[in-house]
Amino acid sequence: MTKLTFQAIQAKQSQTHTVLSFAVLASELQQFATIQRVARNEAGALSGFQRPQIAGHIREIRDYLEKPEAILPNPIVVAFTDRVEVGPVDADGRCAVTIDLKLGAPGLVVDGQQRLTALSQVHDKDFQIFVSAVICADEAELRRQFVLINNTRPLPKSLIYELLPTVRGLPRRLGDRSLAAELAAKLNYDQHSSLKGYIYQHTNPTGIIRDTAIQRVIINSVSDGIMREMVKEPNGIELCFDLVSEFYRAVQYVFREEWRDHTPKTSRLVHGAGIMALGYVMEILALLDGARSWQDFARGLACLVGRTAWTSGQWDFGNGDQRHWKSVQNVNRDIVSLAQYLNTIVRNDVKARRAAAAEALDLEVSVLSARAQ
Structure with a gap:
């Protein structure tokens, strides 16, 4: 028939x-x-x-x-x-x-x-x-x-989100996530990405990092961060891709032992809370320190070495708020606490490096002035 x-x-x-x-x-x-x-x-x-x-x-x-x-x-x-x-x-x-x-x-x-x-x-x-x-x-x-x-x-929302970049004419609440979903997929499959194969999607069930966590990093940045203007450039998608890829390449380099061969159960570095909290650190280093390459980001992340509890120990968030490393969960309260802790250290380090650079410059000017006299 x-x-x-x-x-x-x-x-x-x-x-x-x-x-x-x-x-x-x-x-x-x-x-x-x-x-x-x-x-x-x-x-x-x-x-x-x-x-x-x-x-x-x-x-x-x-x-x-x-x-x-x-x-x-x-x-x-x-x-x-x-x-x-x-x-x-x-x-x-x-x-x-x-x-x-x-x-x-x-x-x-x-x-x-x-x-x-x-x-x-x-x-x-x-x-x-x-x-x-x-x-x-x-x-x-x-x-x-x-x-x-x-x-x-x-x-599953992750399936809907993975399909969004292939669809046009969506309601705004879905359209706003389309860019984040497109970048997450590119980060997961592009051969030049530091996160290639790491992101869990319906088409990559062996990934360990939730796609929604990476999408949230991108959404936050496009809404109120460095990507807001960056994405408007003719090659905006590529610029945003490079920024995220280079940042997490630096994360993998600086915290190699806490990243390599770990899952969200064994390391909060690859856990949704860690991924999203570090997204705010990326913003600080990109906006205040001008970081773009993984070497730039690694230099900015160095101040966190020895002051984190990704796989063991305790976090000390201040004001008596001490947490066992495994108690940090993928909830807004914990993400905010972790982000504020990391951001404070990184901001202070950026300020200290700027002050040291300014002092060195002043000294050099003084030396040159003395020679000129």
Whole structure:
């Protein structure tokens, strides 16, 4: 069979999209709809958009569907960009929808992947289900609909964020994070990045640093820090990328023993709290010390050596606030306390180095003046 035709109802919703609803057998749905798992190639290019399967959840749905009294009222949402035709629509919205299968399944599952997978594992009956079909102009619009539809559902936020750079026309609250997500992905996959392979994403589940932590460093900087003006430059993305990469290269150099072979459980340096707190140190060194290269940042970080408790000991945040190194958690209060502690040391060091440089300059001027006389 090269074509499937169903009687459908067209909803009057968006003027730029066609939205249809119809009932199909599970076996028919599997002929025209597929699930694209999110992945990246060796160059870091993103493809697909669905999260990995959750085996336990699928098994529960399958066991339920095998019962005689099972119902599945929630529709599977499928998006099409081509090979689907909608016949004349009558006054009540009724029409025929024809799906061309010659080149394979043209539909992509936007919502309901776990249900569809569970349906494929039910063998003793061909369950009939509802499909909500959305016809999109192109794949970019399809991705946009996926993000918008799933953003209010309990999908992992990190998956939504990883997809954001491929989508345009988003609400501002999502658009603002798109730059951070783009830079985080570049930091994770660019061969020149000091963080290559370190960042946990759905396409890199072996990463140890949470993508949301790196994104927060970038968001803070773009909002109120050094990147605010930097990103406006013609090569702004590259400048921001280099800044973050060089800073964490310096972190790895200065605190090599606390970084190498560690996880967030064994070192607060690669923990979300440490990553975000150090982001504020990056701002101080970039803004007040003019640091851009990893050597510049390493010089500014040197004052912290012997005064941290990344993997053992205690933090002394002052005013009687002493913490076991492992008690620092990824919560705003702890991040602020850690950032303030580190920032105070670094700011004082910058001031001291400036004062020493000024004193040396004054001495040199005095010597030259004396010689001139």
